[in-house]
Amino acid sequence: MEHSYYLDLRFVPPGVPPHSHAYAILHELNHHEILKIWSPDEPTLLIAQLQHQMRHTLLTSVTQDGNGWAIEVRVRDDQELLPLVQTLRRDHDHLDRRFVQAMRHLQAGQLAEGLLGVAELERSLRAHIAMENELLAPLGMQGAPQATDLMLREHEDLLMQLALIAEIRDSSAGPRELDTWLGLLAASLNKHESREESLLFPEWTRVLACKPDQRKLLAEVRDRLGALSTPASGTT
């Protein structure tokens, strides 16, 4: 039987952001439990903040009465198939966290851990790009050809930057040089992910919804993103 917890956001202590309060409970929730939140404010922003903090693993439903909004939240079991957009956003988050970890190690002078982190990042990003080129680019070719072309060009640019970083990683250049190039790659990737999420995610979702074999494609996307099943160790 599912157990429920209740959170009324009218009674959150002053100065505590509502999403922080809800996150503290969600963080401890297991897959058989539900958090029922009552919010006096429209909850779109709150849900987006919680999804980000919980790495897009939340299932939510919202109902409105005259006085506010009732939000039911459940944490998705890792074995459940995530919808496409959540799967991709989650992998973007994984990539971003790998950057932060690798750069943190390098800046702290932990060269071995930093180099290992960079190698993991290279592997994950290459897998992500290859999957998007082979499985998702064809979905956007008809309805969003310009955005698809832009994505493919940006992927080439990211791969060139990755090749340069791999060269530096294997050379005798110091961590400072690696750190600089990683910073540039992080900026490129950040812009790329934002463009992809705003220009292509809606189109991919629309086209995928019309495909009879959508579950098969989703499963393949998920399989190709090895990062989903093997999150970086020591994630923050």
Ligand SMILES: [Fe+2]
């Ligand atoms: Fe991409």
Ligand SMILES: [Fe+2]
């Ligand atoms: Fe992507």
